[in-house]
Amino acid sequence: MARRLVLWDIDGTLVHTKGAGTDAFDLALADVLGEVPEGRVRMSGKTDPLIVHEQLALLGREPEPELVDAVLARLVHRLADLSSRIAEQGVACPGVTEVLAELDRRADVAQGVLTGNLRPNAVVKLAAFGLDRFVDFDLGAYGSDHLDRNLLVPLARRRAEARLGGPVAPEDTWVVGDTPLDLACARAGGVRCLLVATGTYGADELVELEPDAFLVDLTDTDAVVELLAEDRPPVNVP
Ligand SMILES: [Mg+2]
Incomplete structure (x- = not known):
């Protein structure tokens, strides 16, 4: 499990x-x-x-x-x-395909999405880059579920526990995002948060918020997998 x-x-x-x-x-x-x-x-x-x-x-x-x-x-x-x-015109962020594939190979890790997107749109955006095969869409929570992102983590955890057939501890749950609102919803849900600077917020802005972990991007596959699956600290904290 x-x-x-x-x-x-x-x-x-x-x-x-x-x-x-x-x-x-x-x-x-x-x-x-x-x-x-x-x-x-x-x-x-x-x-x-x-x-x-x-x-x-x-x-x-x-x-x-x-x-x-x-x-x-x-x-x-x-x-x-x-x-x-x-x-054709969009891109998967650097390192993402490798990280999702590597985590997908691990039986001790389940991957879902926690996104403001409506569920069908989440599927479209990931399928465009072949990332949908690594994610269990029934584990996540979506903009379809609620306007308030801060309510989504408990919902995702309930769905994951139902899907996986057992408890998943808050300290064993990571939200990975690129904005202060991702951190806020992780905090509201009592789970851990990795922020990455591949979105519209800069590294300085995100580090200042003191997330549980920060990475400039997800290119160091081993470091990201070790952090998310095994809690080893990331190597490129500035
Ligand atoms: Mg985002």
């Missing part, structure tokens, strides 16, 4: 969609409302429903549940439409 649970953030941690994610939001808003906000919402680390709430606010609209749901439904279609563009 898996002793370890690793919950991966997606955007900025595992992959970059190079604008396709943002474009999908604009297309979905245009589909439903016929307009998009002039200003930009900072999306990093936020759940998709929260992003829609903020976009509606920029448009002077109330976040009525039916309206939010309609935009999110279109977001699923629009991102699926962009899947080949994501595969």
Whole structure:
């Protein structure tokens, strides 16, 4: 049985969609409302429903549940439409494929996602780079589950325990992400957090937050695997 649970953030941690994610939001808003906000919402680390709430606010609209749901439904279609563009123009972050493959080979580690993406969109983004085969999507939690990312870790842990057929201790659970909001949700859920500087936040900003571990990126496969699976400290803490 898996002793370890690793919950991966997606955007900025595992992959970059190079604008396709943002474009999908604009297309979905245009589909439903016929307009998009002039200003930009900072999306990093936020759940998709929260992003829609903020976009509606920029448009002077109330976040009525039916309206939010309609935009999110279109977001699923629009991102699926962009899947080949994501595969062609997007990238998996450095070292990610090797780390996920190596952890996948270990019977004592289960891998899921903890992401603000809606579940279908999480699958699209990982499948574009062949990363979906390393992740058990039933272990994770998603923007589909709640607007508040801080509520997602307990949900993911419950799902993992049900799926794995036994308890997974909080200290054996890692959230890996690229933003202060990833750290916040790990803290809220009482689990450990590795932050990486492959997203929109710089190394200095992330180290200052004192996550349980920090790595510039995931290129040192052995170091990342030893950290996440065996608690050996990372070697490139600045
Ligand atoms: Mg992210």
